[in-house]
Amino acid sequence: VHIYICICIYVHVYIYIHTYICVYIYIHTYIYVYVYMYMCIYIHTYMCVYIYTHIYVYVYMYMCVYIYTHIYMYMYICTCVCIYIHIYICVYIYTY
Structure with a gap:
């Protein structure tokens, strides 16, 4: 009976630890994926805005x-034409 209780406690502790580790890993993986996705979206948006701004500035x-x-x-x-016309008029007036 004592051995059975010990085994039972051991199994429950093992299951509890295993579940905790699994949940911990799952949560951390989710957080990393979430952060990675947000970083990707942020970087992508920043790059798009940067490229758009530079294109706008160049244009x-x-x-x-x-x-x-x-x-x-x-x-x-216009200046050349004006000068040319003026010279032409002056020459025309001068000759006549």
Whole structure:
């Protein structure tokens, strides 16, 4: 009877410890997976925002440079044309 009780207690303690270890491992695994998933989502979101921001900045800069270049060209052409017309008028008036 004593041996039977000891075996019974031993088995119950073993089952309890085994269950505890299993639950502990399961909870830790779940936590690690959860944290890993959140880290992945966070990093992915950060990368997407970073890439989007850089693309936006590049496009914005390109547009600014494009507009600036075109304005400069138009002003240059306009100035040249104005000077040319002015010279032509002066020469025309001078000759007549």
